[in-house]
Amino acid sequence: MTDSRSDKRPTIYDLAKLTNTSASTVGAVLNGTWKKRRISQKLADQIRKVAREQGYSPNMQARALRTERSGIIGMIVPMYDNRYFGALAQTFEQRARERGLFPIVTCTRRDPELEIEAAQSMLAYRVDHIVCTGATNPDKIAEICGAQGVSTINVDLPGTSSPSIISDNYSAALELTADILGRLGFPCAGRDSDVVFIGGRAHDHNTSERIRGFRMAHANAGATIAPEFVRPCGYAAHKAERSFDAFVEKVGRLPSGIFVNSTISLEGIVNWFKRAGLEKLEQVTLGCFDWDPYAALLGRNTTMVRQNVPAMMDMLFEVLEDPDKRGSGVTQIMPDIIRMP
Amino acid sequence: MTDSRSDKRPTIYDLAKLTNTSASTVGAVLNGTWKKRRISQKLADQIRKVAREQGYSPNMQARALRTERSGIIGMIVPMYDNRYFGALAQTFEQRARERGLFPIVTCTRRDPELEIEAAQSMLAYRVDHIVCTGATNPDKIAEICGAQGVSTINVDLPGTSSPSIISDNYSAALELTADILGRLGFPCAGRDSDVVFIGGRAHDHNTSERIRGFRMAHANAGATIAPEFVRPCGYAAHKAERSFDAFVEKVGRLPSGIFVNSTISLEGIVNWFKRAGLEKLEQVTLGCFDWDPYAALLGRNTTMVRQNVPAMMDMLFEVLEDPDKRGSGVTQIMPDIIRMP
């Protein structure tokens, strides 16, 4: 029975008995404060040896309870159904671990209630920070967290009450559009554009910035845009497909170029071409504000925007660690433009 | 100063003061054991009202410390770079929440050390269970967890020391192969197969089962398989691409059919065809043991296997909740076969 420690997790009290010391000494040794507490090197070594033998691991619940810091950082993502959010989650976890934090990522399926619920669960487990990506209502989450003294940071969408890190949608769209126009032989002032913008929601920040870039690139090239060429019809694949179908029916031919606002919308466009004959895709210059390896394989004349996830995550932790930057400002990160010949 | 509660999270002690009751009463009311403790309905209502007003949420750390149950269930996934793992994570979270558990998913990038580290972090936070998906060494994780009395379950790979839930790779591969052969006009005994199997690692369980199904389907159709038609060259896209290139060079022509062992490998195959001319893809009957919406758009004559994630996750929690099933058996779930005309 003296061996009852072997079947359960040892605590600092168990280790104290085994080493004929006290729990506070063991605790100090194992959490690194032992020099400050003037524990001798010899005793520290011995305690660490026994701790290793016993497979000790500190009970983070108890530590969190005592120190008021859990070391947990939470991230809320809407979906795992595209590479962008996958990369965000993956990079986030890596960066968090590098900093000794315990990352927990949860996916809320664009469900506003679930979002709130998930944030509250995280708060109940006393996360130190919450990162919101693609939340439908980031300000509400910021409010709930703020009331409990937990900082929030938004990624990929600008909230008004927390610092936000987003892609430079305007500049990237400008560049992407310029690229499409360049392939089509613009600039040469005075022509109507023949590039159609498809996908996204007109009133979401990212889409409206991208449309602004789209328009500016045309202005720079001296081209004008007819109203039916800008179609923020929603992100869903079938919506993009339907909208494109309506477009083609209206103008009676394929456009020279398409600016697709996400890989999800691109799915719809590709499906349209699959029905119409995939070879026709080769006649069109494609730009997509998003990245996916399969989509990248789709054709020639394609340019994709790949958001700079590593830079965004680096900036995230920079803001997190620097209280000065903890205002509610928006930091923009320039995405990569990937051009396939 | 009497209002110091408003800026920090209220505890049951704060609520006790506010309601002139005791902490144990407040605790009982808020955790649902109040009837057993004979707290009056009236008092319970009042306490709940105040708790709501104060925005109380229980400190799960403290609860976990006291009860020895954290309510956390962890999942380890290798990657977020394909739909399968995305769907697993997403469905897992949903099912866990439905059961009042707090799901935490972490991605270990197929790094054996990171896997162990992640498992240990989870143990430090006293998760109640760990689910391993695609771990490189599930038995090692099972051992570490077992030593701390934490149960583990494997998904998508059979471990020997924990219960495992995997797809029925053999049957699905049999069916997928039969489908390809059927499209090609088999069975008609006596012919050599012209379908090549590409991707995966010969010694990993899933791949070897799939190859077994691939062979059996041929045997059933009375077809024989030349050695160079089975090519478990690894999963990576470039490996599949290179292996396929070598195959085509060797036999001097395209095969009639290809059984690709994952969407990752399929990326390599598609890239090969992109170089060779995507239209050639139409001449080939494609089967892929995995699913991705873009891949699904690729061509006609395509059949894909979509693993039945909801069923797998249902089974996961069934096993978790039923100690009788907590042996180390393997449960197989039949995937869906998706046939595109």
Place this chain on the structure above:
DNA sequence: TACACATGCACCATCGAAGGTGCATATTGC
């Protein structure tokens, strides 16, 4: 009226770790 029993709640120790404090022994300076 007295006694049994139910009702309704408060008190207290406990989970594991952290950290303030205090108390013995060494070590140093004079």
Place this chain on the structure above:
DNA sequence: GCAATATGCACCTTCGATGGTGCATGTGTA
């Protein structure tokens, strides 16, 4: 040889929630 200081560690409370126990009242029964 003695005070002053340093060294090395143990003791004790605390974090918030849980649940066993105990102690007042209220209600029913003979």
